[in-house]
Amino acid sequence: MNADSASHRMVQIPADKTVGDFLPQFSDVKQEHGPIGVPCKLCASCSKPFTAARKPRLTLKLYPSLTMIPLSFLYSLCGRCTNRYRASDAQRDQVLAAVEKFVMGDGQSA
Secondary structure (H helix, E strand, C coil): CCCHHHCCCCCCHHHHHHCHHCCCCEEEECCCCCCCCCCCCCCCCCEEECCCCCEEEEEEEEECCCCCCCEEEEEEEEEHHHHHHHCHHHHHHHHHHHHCCCCCCCCCCC
């Protein structure tokens, strides 16, 4: 990833690693509980509501690095944003930047 595409602070966990390899609060976690609450009714990338036509197609599991307890959040993407996420590294970075903006509450995503 070049400097121009580093528009988000998310790191994808490689297939041969676990979240515990990156965040010490997860190092001894052996099982998960949840989900707790109601799934978000908006795409985390484009902020459009899910409908019968615009269904959640991909779920991203995010682990906030600043929490002291092992906590994760699930955010869904619509089909259009899922296709963009899978299309190329540049488009994946754009989607992840929009998701980060959505998660941080910085107004409507791109």
